[in-house]
Amino acid sequence: MPASAERYLEVQNSEEFAQLRHRLRSFIFPTTVAFIVWYALYVLLSAYARDFMAIKLVGNINVALVFGVLQFVSTFLIAWYYARYAAQKLDPLADKILHDIDEKPAAAATAAEGSQD
Amino acid sequence: MAAPQLLAAEAASSSRSLTITLFLIFVAITLGITVWASRQTKTATDFYAGGRQFSGFQNGMAIGGDYMSAASFLGIAGIIALYGYDGFLYSIGFLVAWLVALLLVAEFLRNSGRYTMADVLAFRMRQRPVRTAASVSTIVVSVFYLIAQMVGAGALVSLLLGIKPGATFLGMDADTAKVATIILVGALMIIYVTVGGMKGTTYVQIVKAFMLMGGALIMVLLVLAHYKFNLSALLGDAAAQSGKGDAFLEPGLRYGVETAGDAAKTFYSKMDLLSLGLALVLGTAGLPHILTRFYTVPTSRIARKSVLWAIGIIGTFYLFTLALGFGAAALVGGKNITAQDKAGNTAAPQLAQQLGIDYLGGDTGGAIMLAVIAAVAFATILAVVAGLTLASSSSLAHDFYASVIKRGTASERQEVSVARIAALIIGAIAIALSIFAQSLNVAFLVALAFAVAASANLPAILYSLFWRRFNTAGALWSIYGGLTTAVVLVFFSPVVSGSPTAMFPDQDWHWFPLSNPGIISIPLGFFFGWLGTVISKETDPEKYAELEVRSLTGHGAH
Numbered sequence: 100m101p102a103s104a105e106r107y108l109e110v111q112n113s114e115e116f117a118q119l120r121h122r123l124r125s126f127i128f129p130t131t132v133a134f135i136v137w138y139a140l141y142v143l144l145s146a147y148a149r150d151f152m153a154i155k156l157v158g159n160i161n162v163a164l165v166f167g168v169l170q171f172v173s174t175f176l177i178a179w180y181y182a183r184y185a186a187q188k189l190d191p192l193a194d195k196i197l198h199d200i201d202e203k204p205a206a207a208a209t210a211a212e213g214s215q216d
Numbered sequence: 217m218a219a220p221q222l223l224a225a226e227a228a229s230s231s232r233s234l235t236i237t238l239f240l241i242f243v244a245i246t247l248g249i250t251v252w253a254s255r256q257t258k259t260a261t262d263f264y265a266g267g268r269q270f271s272g273f274q275n276g277m278a279i280g281g282d283y284m285s286a287a288s289f290l291g292i293a294g295i296i297a298l299y300g301y302d303g304f305l306y307s308i309g310f311l312v313a314w315l316v317a318l319l320l321v322a323e324f325l326r327n328s329g330r331y332t333m334a335d336v337l338a339f340r341m342r343q344r345p346v347r348t349a350a351s352v353s354t355i356v357v358s359v360f361y362l363i364a365q366m367v368g369a370g371a372l373v374s375l376l377l378g379i380k381p382g383a384t385f386l387g388m389d390a391d392t393a394k395v396a397t398i399i400l401v402g403a404l405m406i407i408y409v410t411v412g413g414m415k416g417t418t419y420v421q422i423v424k425a426f427m428l429m430g431g432a433l434i435m436v437l438l439v440l441a442h443y444k445f446n447l448s449a450l451l452g453d454a455a456a457q458s459g460k461g462d463a464f465l466e467p468g469l470r471y472g473v474e475t476a477g478d479a480a481k482t483f484y485s486k487m488d489l490l491s492l493g494l495a496l497v498l499g500t501a502g503l504p505h506i507l508t509r510f511y512t513v514p515t516s517r518i519a520r521k522s523v524l525w526a527i528g529i530i531g532t533f534y535l536f537t538l539a540l541g542f543g544a545a546a547l548v549g550g551k552n553i554t555a556q557d558k559a560g561n562t563a564a565p566q567l568a569q570q571l572g573i574d575y576l577g578g579d580t581g582g583a584i585m586l587a588v589i590a591a592v593a594f595a596t597i598l599a600v601v602a603g604l605t606l607a608s609s610s611s612l613a614h615d616f617y618a619s620v621i622k623r624g625t626a627s628e629r630q631e632v633s634v635a636r637i638a639a640l641i642i643g644a645i646a647i648a649l650s651i652f653a654q655s656l657n658v659a660f661l662v663a664l665a666f667a668v669a670a671s672a673n674l675p676a677i678l679y680s681l682f683w684r685r686f687n688t689a690g691a692l693w694s695i696y697g698g699l700t701t702a703v704v705l706v707f708f709s710p711v712v713s714g715s716p717t718a719m720f721p722d723q724d725w726h727w728f729p730l731s732n733p734g735i736i737s738i739p740l741g742f743f744f745g746w747l748g749t750v751i752s753k754e755t756d757p758e759k760y761a762e763l764e765v766r767s768l769t770g771h772g773a774h
Contacts, residue, residue: 101772104758111761119768124682127319135497138312142493145305145467146486153466158448159455163301163466170308171531177315178527182520190517197769 102200110200119192126184134177141166231569231583232377232385238591242427243404246598249419250412257413260628261774263635264331264610265511266414268774272518274422276525279509281421282603283310283500283526284428284533286368286561286596287662292534293567294560296541298550300454300464302471303541307534309496314530316674317501318523323516324681324767325507330774332607333507334615337676337695340759341688344623347615349695353672354504354615356699357665358608359646361505362601364661366650368561369401369597370394375562376590395651401597402647408602409609409639413632417602418512424592424599425529431592432536435564435585438571439543454545464545484729492663495734499666502673505607516770540564547571559659565589605646609639656719660711660731664702667734671698671741679745681767684760686749693748698741705733 102110110116144152145163152163257263270278285291288310296303329335334350373379374390374397385393408416443450451465458464468474472489475481500506510519544553544563547570556562565586572585613635618626626634675694679686706712711731714724730736766772 101762101766104762107761107765108758110765116765116768120764123768131316131319134312134315138309138493138497139490141308142305142490146472146489149466149468153462155462159451159465160448161462161465164304164451167301167304167308168535170312171535174312174315174527175531178318178524181319182524185520193769196765197771200765200769200771 106200110196113196115192115196115199119189119196122188122192126181126188130177130181134173137173138170141170230580231587234583234587235377235590238587239594242423242591242595242598246408246416246420246423249423250408250416253412253416253419257415260331260614260632262415263413263632264508264614266418268512268514270418270512270522272513272521273525274418275509275513275518275522276529277425278418278421278512279506279522279526280529280533281423281425281428281599282505282509283530283600284425284596285365285600285662286372286593287364287659288533289428289432289537289596290372290561290564290593291559291659292537293540293544293564294553294557294562295470296537297544297548297553297563297567298560299470300458300460300542300545301467302469304534304538305467305471306492306496307537309493310500311527311531311534313497313500314523314527316498317506318520318527320681321501321507321677322510322519322523325677326510326513326516326519327770327773328681328763328767329511331508331511331614332611333504333673333677334611334619336763337680337691338615338619339680339763340756341691344620346688346691347619349692350673350676351611351615351620353668353695353699354611355608355642356703357502357668357673358504358604359642359649360661360668361503361665362604362608362642362646363650363653364658364665365597365601365604366398366401366646367654367656367658369594369601370398370650370654372561372593372597373397375557376565376593394654398650398654399647401601402643402650404598405601405605406640406643408598409606409643410636414508414512414606417599417606418509420602421599424595427592427595429529429533429536431568431589432533432540435543435568435571435589436536436539438575439539439547439567442543442547442571442574450539450542450546454542457546457549459550480729487735488730488732491730491732491735494738495663495667495670495732498670498674498734498738500669502669502677503665504611504669504673505603508607508610509603511774516773540567543567543571547574565593601646605639605643608642609635612638612642657711657717657721658719660706660719663732664706667702667706667732667737668699670734671702671737672696673698674738675741675745679749681763683749684757684764685755686745687752687754687756689752689754690745690747690749694741694745697744697748698737701740702733702737705730705737709733 154162261267292303292307325336328339334347337350338346374393377385379385379390379393408420455461455464472486513519513522544567548566553560553563568589569582569586573582613631617634618631672695676691705728708726708728709731710726712718713720714726
């Protein structure tokens, strides 16, 4: 059940929640920028650095193919690393805050019971 | 000419009846599941979200089944077979896109929404205008995508069943068979959605994902075995057979084509490539039929897990298409493929037939492999169109009918009845539009759907979740602004008029030089969202506190 508006504001302003937000955002935003730049680099090289992409490394396997496969590898690695980060750094803190929202309602908030949908 | 001509031999008719038999088995199984699912569908949560009881693996498979369309399976394999490396380049955007969904959208949407994309967008806004906008954008994106899939299905059936111009099948010529297929596909998707709801649709998508991955795996193993698992040998043979040499293994034959002596054309062609890449990467996490899948699991953690599975499945599949496409180029040959279909959509089925002939007992084996892959292709189309129809009818019922028209006074039962009727109406409209568009080149509608999703939906979703100041005006501006910009630019682009491959090749009103609007419309969508927000005074810190706390912790999640 949703809590009251005061309670949500109180939680949002709490130190723990600020920490959760910080841990989350300091991971997801830079990582998003990084993989978009990495992907853009790949597309730009495909469009403008074709001699470089054409260099053969082993047999018929050229830089373009390796670069493309690296996009798969980086996607898998980021997904795996995020899952690990979230399980270690985000989930326990989120669970604690979630538990405290209903268990430790501040005195001020108990009176005003919010009811949405 | 050797065997590669699709259905040239007398195996043709046996393959055709086998294709139809396999397809009917798939239809029978999925209809059985649908009827079973309908008995389990009692509440609105059952209908819209499949009861939220799917596991991470099940939903991951269903996401794969929802996402990997015929355009992915037949289209990408075909582009690789005809243009080499660029088909692979194209597929990568579809995969990387899932990181946006994983990191920025899936969990927060699952925590704070209920049934539709608009649940999150309208969370802290004025309900009626925002839900109307979200509903419009959901239906536009889904119907564009739907028409492209259904017209593609119509074109495929005559190819896969081998109905040549002038020939007839069950008394139908190629054109009649096309229309019949569009109606059949439309009728089945309406049944899946109205009867089975999200539960039925999800199982159809799971079954399809297994069929697609299984079918592709068999072909990949046969191709690789043919080259003794030497990738370099496969690439070398493909390049040699293509007649284009090393260029076949390098970017530039399909996207960002360089036209000697025409600097402007070369520039626009390269900009088009960047624009397409941007739309693919940012569009996926704004596709309504993908977003609604996150509601089918019990918690946001399981939503995360399902995206991880989806990334694994989709990534593996696109690596498979690399072997399928180059395998088709090497073993079937570009000439034999374009003789069947200029766009290369039959490359994968032709490769299946060739592999069957070579490794599974001659013509009979070829006929069986062809039939299996053709049936997989039909299953692929059905699963995707069902997901699209469900997403748009859910939005029409839950966002437009229940919140805008009834202002939240409709009962669950009424809402679900309206959703069923909406599926019927949207399905019927999609059938009618697809029949009208069947002779037109509407393949660009898939890219347009991604562009609208990236320009209109994604900015609104991200601002909603992460920007405290965001408000009703911002949401409306980004949705309508991004949507209008993308659609208008494409309307005046060479894919609609003024080029031989345009939707209307004999007319010319184009002035926008790119086929893909993303590079303009996506930044504009974000800009409009910002501008609309700052010129409006509305803020609601309390509702944002609720949204932020709930989206990050799962408090009060449905």
